[in-house]
Amino acid sequence: MVTQTTGAGLLLVWAVAMIGLSYYIFRRQSVNDTAEFITAGGRAQLGLTTASFAVTWMWAGDILGVPQYVGITGVAGIWMYAAPAVLSSFVVIPFALRMRKLFPQGLTYSEYFIERFGDYAHLVVILVILYTMVLGGVIQLFVGGAVIGGLTGIDANVVMAVLMGVIGIYILLGGLWGSMTTDFVQFVSALVLTLIFVPLLLVEAGGPGQVYDRMVTNLGEQSASFLSMANFSAIEGLFLPYALGLGVWGVVSLATWQRVFAVRRDKTSRFLTIGGIGVFTTIAMYSVIGFVGLAAFTDVAPGNLSIEALGLMPDWAAIVFLLVALMVLGSSVDSYLTAIASLTSRDIYYRHINEDATDDQQLRVARAASIGFAVIIFVATVFALGSFSFVQLLLIGGIGASALVGPLPLSVFWTEASQNRFVSGVVVSQLVTAYLLAASYGVVVSTPSLKLWEIMAIGHLVSTGLTVIVSGVSPDDFRFESIAQERPSVAADGGTEGGDGE
Amino acid sequence: MMGEGLFTGMIVLFWVAEALFGLVVLYWFVTQGFDSDRDTGGGPVELEDSSVTLTSLGMWGLFFGAIVLGIVVGA
Numbered sequence A: 001m002v003t004q005t006t007g008a009g010l011l012l013v014w015a016v017a018m019i020g021l022s023y024y025i026f027r028r029q030s031v032n033d034t035a036e037f038i039t040a041g042g043r044a045q046l047g048l049t050t051a052s053f054a055v056t057w058m059w060a061g062d063i064l065g066v067p068q069y070v071g072i073t074g075v076a077g078i079w080m081y082a083a084p085a086v087l088s089s090f091v092v093i094p095f096a097l098r099m100r101k102l103f104p105q106g107l108t109y110s111e112y113f114i115e116r117f118g119d120y121a122h123l124v125v126i127l128v129i130l131y132t133m134v135l136g137g138v139i140q141l142f143v144g145g146a147v148i149g150g151l152t153g154i155d156a157n158v159v160m161a162v163l164m165g166v167i168g169i170y171i172l173l174g175g176l177w178g179s180m181t182t183d184f185v186q187f188v189s190a191l192v193l194t195l196i197f198v199p200l201l202l203v204e205a206g207g208p209g210q211v212y213d214r215m216v217t218n219l220g221e222q223s224a225s226f227l228s229m230a231n232f233s234a235i236e237g238l239f240l241p242y243a244l245g246l247g248v249w250g251v252v253s254l255a256t257w258q259r260v261f262a263v264r265r266d267k268t269s270r271f272l273t274i275g276g277i278g279v280f281t282t283i284a285m286y287s288v289i290g291f292v293g294l295a296a297f298t299d300v301a302p303g304n305l306s307i308e309a310l311g312l313m314p315d316w317a318a319i320v321f322l323l324v325a326l327m328v329l330g331s332s333v334d335s336y337l338t339a340i341a342s343l344t345s346r347d348i349y350y351r352h353i354n355e356d357a358t359d360d361q362q363l364r365v366a367r368a369a370s371i372g373f374a375v376i377i378f379v380a381t382v383f384a385l386g387s388f389s390f391v392q393l394l395l396i397g398g399i400g401a402s403a404l405v406g407p408l409p410l411s412v413f414w415t416e417a418s419q420n421r422f423v424s425g426v427v428v429s430q431l432v433t434a435y436l437l438a439a440s441y442g443v444v445v446s447t448p449s450l451k452l453w454e455i456m457a458i459g460h461l462v463s464t465g466l467t468v469i470v471s472g473v474s475p476d477d478f479r480f481e482s483i484a485q486e487r488p489s490v491a492a493d494g495g496t497e498g499g500d501g502e
Numbered sequence B: 001m002m003g004e005g006l007f008t009g010m011i012v013l014f015w016v017a018e019a020l021f022g023l024v025v026l027y028w029f030v031t032q033g034f035d036s037d038r039d040t041g042g043g044p045v046e047l048e049d050s051s052v053t054l055t056s057l058g059m060w061g062l063f064f065g066a067i068v069l070g071i072v073v074g075a
Helices: A004-028 A034-042 A046-057 A060-073 A076-091 A093-102 A109-116 A119-152 A156-204 A208-226 A235-244 A246-252 A254-262 A265-296 A302-310 A315-353 A359-387 A390-404 A407-413 A419-440 A452-473 B004-032 B050-073
Strands: none
Touching (some): A004 A156, A034 A156, A060 A076, A060 A265, A060 A302, A076 A235, A093 A109, A093 A265, A156 A254, A156 A265, A235 A246, A254 A265, A254 A315, A315 A359, A390 A407, A390 A419
């Protein structure tokens, strides 16, 4: 347990470091126009973007979640958690390359839909992205309030207010440059956790051999299944819902796409590949915390395994661990806040409210949105803390993916996909999935009660199926080159203007 | 059920992979910096060559193959 004074000191150190770093990059990169704020000018280098992408995908919840999976299903929990977590990085590659070719003038990927389909499709995409990004922020802040508040004794609401206030300020200053630069420092911090503190914990527990022996003793008859990578008993409960929901969530996440648009065009698949595979190795290292917990305790619930195991570390290590947790947490929340600010400025304000807005006006809206949505995420998290469990929030966040993951490739590769079909696919899918999710939890309705992975699968089938079937009945004949030939109002992608054409 | 040697080897493998990942990203950052203005003069950057894409997809193939192999060997 860290004292309240120490906890407050850590928060202060973190706040000064992050705001100072963002101010430095604000001055260094001259973040004074929308393209710099939203896409880092489309010329960010591979190391910076890979680190930012990876640490955005390293959720603070992973430190609790991976040991929990290990506590439920043993070593198989490693791949059941980590493989779906990196699935988006692989799935998004063909769409990212296609989008950068078709739509080099874009600042957000959601703007593509107004060019491809029209206003209604664009508004539907905005709604889905907005709630998934806000929920992403809420989930992270929820963990931050619970874990940091729990470890320091500081009121969770105070912790969350400080976190959101600081993140709002440094995003206001540096936009995506601020997010990616602070992410880099946060990435190094996460490496310190996995490369130094996890082995330290293993040594504190007697080394891998002793941990193995104690696990076998504590688990008794269960040790055979818990120490088998081929233990598929929890695949329906743990692997499939993750793979079909949050596992492909990154494909529709504007935070992912901002980094796709930010990195140099010739490095697109490379950063997604190294970043994705790297996240797997980080998550895999967190499993060691679970092994130590299984070796040291016999009667701890899987959900508490991480906190109990980390309690074995010396006090000084607990303090440093808290700082690292702050870093990992900040990296994800700042990415979602940057995405929301960009969405508000470009997709809502510029595209639907004031099409004649100057670049300065768009930048002011983006900066105002970074503070406004920091407040909204904070209020939503305070509400969520008293109303939902962490798992419920994760599930609600995952259903956004089922609406767009299927229709997205159809919209970038298939000339016959049309606006009405796209909209019907996305909207009906969200309504059906929300209904089934409510029924499975007995909220208002109670039938049919399906497994979570079945709900996610139905969501994907409905959104993709409706778009395909209805478009097949009344096909569009879209010419993709008509988008690429447009002259960009703001050159934002590697300095090119107008793109490569088809 | 995996034995003690395989269990220890698995943890060592994860640690080495994580260290390599960190070193690669840090190396890129140290050698390339923040943005590409220095080596492109702020001019247009072409989309990646198909060979780069195929190399990336090959890395993914090896990665997923390694996971399957790990499940089989660690069964």
